[in-house]
Amino acid sequence: MTPRRQAATRAANRGDAVAFLAKSREFLRAAQYSLSLEHRVAATGNAVHAGIAAADAIAATRLGSVWVGEHTQAAGHVEGAGTDGRKAAAQLRRLMPLKNRAEYDPVPVPVSEAKSAVKAAERLLAIADRVVHGSGS
Numbered sequence: 096m097t098p099r100r101q102a103a104t105r106a107a108n109r110g111d112a113v114a115f116l117a118k119s120r121e122f123l124r125a126a127q128y129s130l131s132l133e134h135r136v137a138a139t140g141n142a143v144h145a146g147i148a149a150a151d152a153i154a155a156t157r158l159g160s161v162w163v164g165e166h167t168q169a170a171g172h173v174e175g176a177g178t179d180g181r182k183a184a185a186q187l188r189r190l191m192p193l194k195n196r197a198e199y200d201p202v203p204v205p206v207s208e209a210k211s212a213v214k215a216a217e218r219l220l221a222i223a224d225r226v227v228h229g230s231g232s
Contacts, residue, residue, distance in 0.1 A: 103148075103164025103165070103167070104161060104163060105160060105163050106159060106160055107159060107161045109155070111151075111161070112153075113151035115149070115161075116220075116227050119145045119147040119152060119216075119219075119223060120220065122141045122142070122143040122144040122148060122214050122216070123141070123142070123213075125141040126138045126139075126141035126145055126213050126216060127213060128208055130139060134197060135204040136197050136204050136209075137204065137210045138198075138213055139196070139197040139204045139209045139213075140197035142190060142209075142212035142213045142215065143190045143191070143193055143216070145216040145219070146187050146190040146215060146219045147169065147185065149216070149222070149223035150162075150170070151224065152223040152227050153173055153179060153227075153228070154172055154176055154180070155176060155177035158173075158175055158180075167171065167191055167193040168195060168205075170184040170188045171184070173174070179222050179225065180227050182218075183219055185220075186215045186216075187198045189215040190212055190219075197212075198230070200208065
């Protein structure tokens with residue numbers, strides 16, 4: 096029998112959650128601005144990073160830990176943070192397939208995907224803001 100692999104997380108606290116929330120806002124503003132300039136790759140990449148930081152803010156607040164393993168598995172971690180975590184995980188799952196595409200693929204990101212990525216990041220940040228500031232479920 097193979098030993099069970101330990102989850103790839105690290106401890107996080109309220110201060111970390113606030114810092115992740117600020118980081119998410121910064122990435123989201125960059126994504127929105129990039130989208131307004133029709134820079135779809137930058138908009139998508141920044142939206143992905145905004146979503147990851149927002150998920151980390153939620154996980155730090157609700158779970159006391161953040162995911163440090165393979166990014167594609169991060170949604171499974173935040174999912175454990177209750178109803179808001181499950182909602183956040185759904186948005187993060189929309190974003191994660193775009194990460195490598197925005198960062199490494201030479202093919203341009205279609206405008207519809209860039210807009211969708213920014214919307215998903217906006218939703219994730221809204222959830223994180225409620226959770227970190229105490230009005231989330």
